[in-house]
Amino acid sequence: GSDGARERFFLYADYFAERQTPTGDFNYLFDWFESTAPWHSALAQSRGASMMLRAFLLSGDDRYVRAALLALDRFDVDCSAGGYQAIFEPEGVIYFEEYPKEKNAVINGFMASLFALYEIGHWLGDRRCRDLFDAGIRSLERMLPYYTLPWWTLYDRGADAGRNVHSPRYQKMVINYLKVLSVLSKSPTLRHFRDHWGRLDTPQNRAKAYFFKARRKLLYR
Template sequence: MTIWSRAISLAGNYALAPLLGKNSTSTYWYLPDPPNIKTKEDLARYHNFKPSPFYVVDYRSRVSYKFTSPDRILRLPYPEPIGPQVNPEAAFQCALGWHDCYVLDRTKAAREQFFLYADYFADQQTPAGDFSYLFDWFENTAPWHSALAQSRGASMMLRAYLLSGNDRYMRAALLSLDRFDVDCADGGYQAIFEPEGVVYFEEYPKEKNAVINGFMASLFALYELGHWLDNRRCRDIFDLGVHSLERMLPYYTLPWWTLYDRGADAGKNVHSPRYQKMVIGYLQVLSMLSNNPTIYNYAKLWARLNTPQNRTRAYLIKARRKLLYR
């Protein structure tokens, strides 16, 4: 793709579509998603919520995204040659949004929508437990899988189990996290963060770029299955991940902003302002789930960096990167 064709594509996705009220991938990913757990009081409410816990991030905005699909499963409108596709991570966010519309807002129709997704993905899950991406995405060739999507899927299946009592969903939840202690090279989700020699869970197993937001979010379901299913293995892997996150966060913290990943050009791929806000929320959640003061302090530090001046600088750097590279 030439720089001009990339510019046209970016303008359509990020500027024209929102301006004209049309769907694009960006109009979905840029919907608000505030954290639901920021205080000890939030955590207590989460632990005691019935019939199943609201999700740690509020995805109810996702259900407002308008799309057309015969099976009512979200398909994002990727540009050609990819075209409309089921992105498991996006679909799971939508499903968790429907779940919370049901348990928080008491919207009865939302329960049916939620189970529509749970049943669809229970049927789609591979015998090995993967919720596969069926389209190519840069270095990742279909079918490929992601620790991020596996975690969201496990959280969705856990809630389907708690609402219904159907063991099918519990098995699907556990199976989705089954290879979190297997290396990416062997078909799992685990990789090594070389600067510190610690284990993390990879959003893009073939790239191994250590995308920090994907790693953070992958920890959520490990906590949830450890807590609600009293699963010792998930608790242990969660604790391992929290220890790794502590060691990794300094490598993603610049004097003025934060980094999206630590890929080949480590230190240059900054978060967009939208993602900066998102990862601050993730850190707030994880600091409460883990009762970890280091993560709590990084949440405060990253929030302090989120100034108007720094957001403008990050936006310009990110826009240039997308225009020149991807």
Template structure:
């Protein structure tokens, strides 16, 4: 767990709880610096606007200072270490997965007055993205622990939201995997699509006959049926909370709208026999250029 704190002109980024023995740490110093400067702009004194003007590729390490107790075995600087960070993330997922196959969120989340998630809830989006990473780690290393963890991650997709899982049904017919498994359901679009991508990656990795293929197929059927409900004629909706819980529609910000478009373009490459994804991607792209649906 990483936390940031400010003391004078210094920004401190934690590396977790105490430990014994050697630990291998990989840090992206440019990201740490940008996050630290951003924190200063949010109330730590100092100008926050300057952090936004910095470009990571132009930053340079001027000096490295080590103080305090302990022993440093090896220190190395590199322009990138994506492979190392990738495997560290995969190992963290192995260590942090619960017995039910989930990675839980330890904080409360409130979508509105009627949709509250208490600490230690699961997210279909997080499950799907973890599956995508773990299946790739398995393909790179051949270590079956990663594949086994990805398979366990499919467990919450078969458990209803009210029972601690991420599954809900829309109108008692269409299965939906919830980014925020609230009761009543919220049906967030981008999180659902990310969860489908994770199930797809697991299905294509483990082959036919696994649970992931069935879950993916059921979700794809729901997505094709419900996608038109997210089209406003001038943009998209972030979710369907206005249908399930009442209140006004929750319009997607333009950055989320762009995410929807990009997700549909990816789905169009995954499911070439279904033209709906490409057609909607074209229409939703046109909305960003000022196109609007016809009206009476």
């Protein structure tokens, strides 16, 4: 209800809408490991589409609808062809990749990418986005066991799969993602992992995760 907040929101929404590429990307303009600027990410596309949707719901301006749909247009295209979809090899299921060049199957990025698919499917009645969301949930159900350690959870399934654990801050974040996604999807499997991962989040395990994460950063950065 704040005019000042509304004005700031549209300032940022228009900033990103004007910088969206003709193919729909909200590009990152910095280098990050193997990803060199400009590069795109399923996570950024989802965040951007969610923002464009809210701009439309607040203004009724159809140009934000076009931007939202364009942002998600290549979610059914493989990363190798410039899209956002990859295959999680252990299960042979599709997921949406945060780092298309690296294909590390970062689990928090995949979870985050699902939110806009649900929102566009729900608020705009877009069947394709709803189907992609449902497919993503089915994949997530089969992927989560691979990210679950006896004491904690994993950030990704890259080259050193099994050693890159979540920081305590990210552990809390992915548990919260699962809380929301389990409600949106009504998935018993997601509810199970939501509760199980929550039980792993103890002071002792957080301290252990801090140690492993700090050691990794010293070794690799």
